[in-house]
Amino acid sequence: MSEWVSSAIRVLEADGNRSADTHLHLFPLPAEWGIDLYLKDESVHPTGSLKHRLARSLILYGLVNGLIDEGTTLLESSSGSTAVSEAYFARMLGLEFITVVPRSTSREKIDLIEFYGGRCHLVDRAEDISPEARRLASGCNGHYLDQFTYAERATDWRGNNNIAESVFSQLEQERHPVPRWIVVGAGTGGTSATFGRYVRYRRHETRVAVVDPEGSAFFDGWAGVADAEGRPSRIEGIGRPRVEPSFVPSVIDEMIRVPDAASIAAIRLLKERTLHWAGGSTGTNLYGAFELISRMRAAGETGSVVTLICDGGARYAETYYDDEWVAAQGWDLAPHRDRMERFLDGADW
Numbered sequence: 001m002s003e004w005v006s007s008a009i010r011v012l013e014a015d016g017n018r019s020a021d022t023h024l025h026l027f028p029l030p031a032e033w034g035i036d037l038y039l040k041d042e043s044v045h046p047t048g049s050l051k052h053r054l055a056r057s058l059i060l061y062g063l064v065n066g067l068i069d070e071g072t073t074l075l076e077s078s079s080g081s082t083a084v085s086e087a088y089f090a091r092m093l094g095l096e097f098i099t100v101v102p103r104s105t106s107r108e109k110i111d112l113i114e115f116y117g118g119r120c121h122l123v124d125r126a127e128d129i130s131p132e133a134r135r136l137a138s139g140c141n142g143h144y145l146d147q148f149t150y151a152e153r154a155t156d157w158r159g160n161n162n163i164a165e166s167v168f169s170q171l172e173q174e175r176h177p178v179p180r181w182i183v184v185g186a187g188t189g190g191t192s193a194t195f196g197r198y199v200r201y202r203r204h205e206t207r208v209a210v211v212d213p214e215g216s217a218f219f220d221g222w223a224g225v226a227d228a229e230g231r232p233s234r235i236e237g238i239g240r241p242r243v244e245p246s247f248v249p250s251v252i253d254e255m256i257r258v259p260d261a262a263s264i265a266a267i268r269l270l271k272e273r274t275l276h277w278a279g280g281s282t283g284t285n286l287y288g289a290f291e292l293i294s295r296m297r298a299a300g301e302t303g304s305v306v307t308l309i310c311d312g313g314a315r316y317a318e319t320y321y322d323d324e325w326v327a328a329q330g331w332d333l334a335p336h337r338d339r340m341e342r343f344l345d346g347a348d349w
Contacts, residue, residue, distance in 0.1 A: 004070040005063050008093050012056055012063075015092070019046050020053070024170045025309075027286075028273060030346060034302030035293055036176055039286075040167055041309045043278065047085040048112075049311035051237075053163060054155070054190055055085030058145045059093075061154035073098065073142035077129035080109030081237055081311055082147050082187075087118030098142070100133040102126040106236065108315040126232035127241050148244040151190025157197035164198035167306055176304035180296065183209045183289045183307040185238035185281045186218050189247030191308075196251025207253040211288035213239040214260045222249040234260050234329065235280040237310060256288045261331035263287060264320050267313065268333070269340055277313030280320050285310070290340060294349030 022044050027037040045052035062068035073096045076083050083099035090097035097118040101110065102125070110120050123132050130148060137144035156162055164182075171177045182195045192210045199206040212219040216239030217230035233239025266283035270276055285307040293305055319325050326333065343349050 002069060005068070008068075009060065009063055011092060012060055012089065015046070015089075016056060021166050021170075024167065024306075025274065025276065027270075029293070029344070033293075033297060035296055036174065036304040037289055037293065038167075038171070038179075038304060038306045039274075039276070039282075039309050040163070040306060041276070042163075043309050043312040045085075047081075047088045047116075048315070049081040049085065049237075049279075050163075050191065050308060051081040051311075052085045052088075054147060054151055054188070055082055055089055057154040057156075058147060058150060059086065059089050061150060062143055062145065067143045068095075071095075073137075073140050074145055075099070075133050075137045075140075075142050076145045076147060077101075077133035078147065080105045080113070080315075083118060083120075084109060084112045084116065086145060087113045087116035091117040096142075098136060100129045100136065102129060102232070104232075106315055106319055108317070109236075112315070147188045147190070147246070148240075149246055151188035152193035152246040152248055155190055155194050157194045158201055162194055162198070163191065164195045168198075168202070168204075171304065171306075174304065176302070178204050178304075179206050179306045180301065180303040181207055181209055181289070181292045181305045183211060183285050183292065183305060185235075185284050185308075185310070186210050186212065186216075186247060187238045187240070187281075188244055189218070192252055193246065193248040196248065196253075200251065208251065209254040209256060209288060209292060210252050211238075211256050211258050211284045213258060213263065213284055216240055217243050218247060219255050219257050221247065222252055222255045235263050235284055236316075237279065237281045238284060254292075256291055258284045258287045259336065260329075261333050262336040264326060264331060265333040265336035266290075266340065267320060269337060271313065276309060278309045279311040279313060279316050281310045282308065283320075287336070287340070290343055291349060294343065298348075 042050035215231040220228035221243035263283035
């Protein structure tokens with residue numbers, strides 16, 4: 001191992017030591033339910049999203065496997081947040097970073113990638129990002145980080161201060177320290193694989209639910225449909241037109257399809273009730289968590305549910321939080337908002 005690689009690993013590990021743990025917030029639910037809903041706030045990472053963990057893991061994976069060295073150009077295919085975090089780490093290590101992103105990616109995310117020194121290569125079709133990144137990597141002798149393949153294996157699911165270990169450590173003093181449900185979305189499948197493997201490894205009774213936006217192929221893939229196909233997701237960061245190699249269906253106990261309009265209604269409700277300003281995938285998580293909590297109530301169960309704030313809402317000020325933009329998507333938020341409001345007031349889901 002070269003002196004440069006050794007130094008790079010030390011730098012990345014130091015970042016992990018500074019920033020791996022994040023806050024666990026309580027969402028206000030009626031006290032008489034006996035159910036606690038926690039939001040793991042991944043938006044407070046230095047690069048503002050859950051993908052900060054993944055980006056560090058992917059680059060470490062490349063370093064220890066001898067795929068990255070001084071002067072290596074790093075490439076990725078990303079709808080935004082992973083690339084933001086990878087650009088941050090690439091700059092930290094003095095490496096060039098190029099990401100292939102759909103042309104529809106929010107301007108705010110592209111600005112962040114460029115702020116950290118990354119370059120964006122735009123393509124018209126979201127399904128073209130991976131083959132285009134692979135082509136660019138081969139043309140410049142670079143390393144394709146390939147989050148959609150390596151997310152599930154680059155993260156240490158047994159511990160080492162990963163997100164699952166962090167959640168269970170933070171719950172130790174709570175009244176329901178072992179949650180009944182963990183609720184996450186799937187963009188690569190890395191987070192659901194980490195939680196799913198960890199709870200089995202630690203022999204917890206916790207179940208893992210994955211929420212999936214409209215049109216995504218993950219739900220059908222989990223249900224056993226061979227060669228499941230979908231369409232590009234309108235909820236940035238989760239949902240894919242194909243079942244990615246890093247998606248591990250066997251460690252997932254439940255999948256819930258969530259309407260796109262419901263995801264956006266949920267983040268607006270979250271902001272009003274907690275002041276936490278989050279992106280669309282957080283709304284998908286929250287809506288799915290409400291559905292599972294409704295099942296617990298119907299069964300007379302108490303306990304805890306944990307989900308994630310995946311990234312901050314400032315990245316979506318001109319999209320998910322803009323009424324004109326939302327109307328242009330054909331989304332009617334009102335029925336979903338009304339359903340959630342009534343549920344939180346004690347009505348059935």
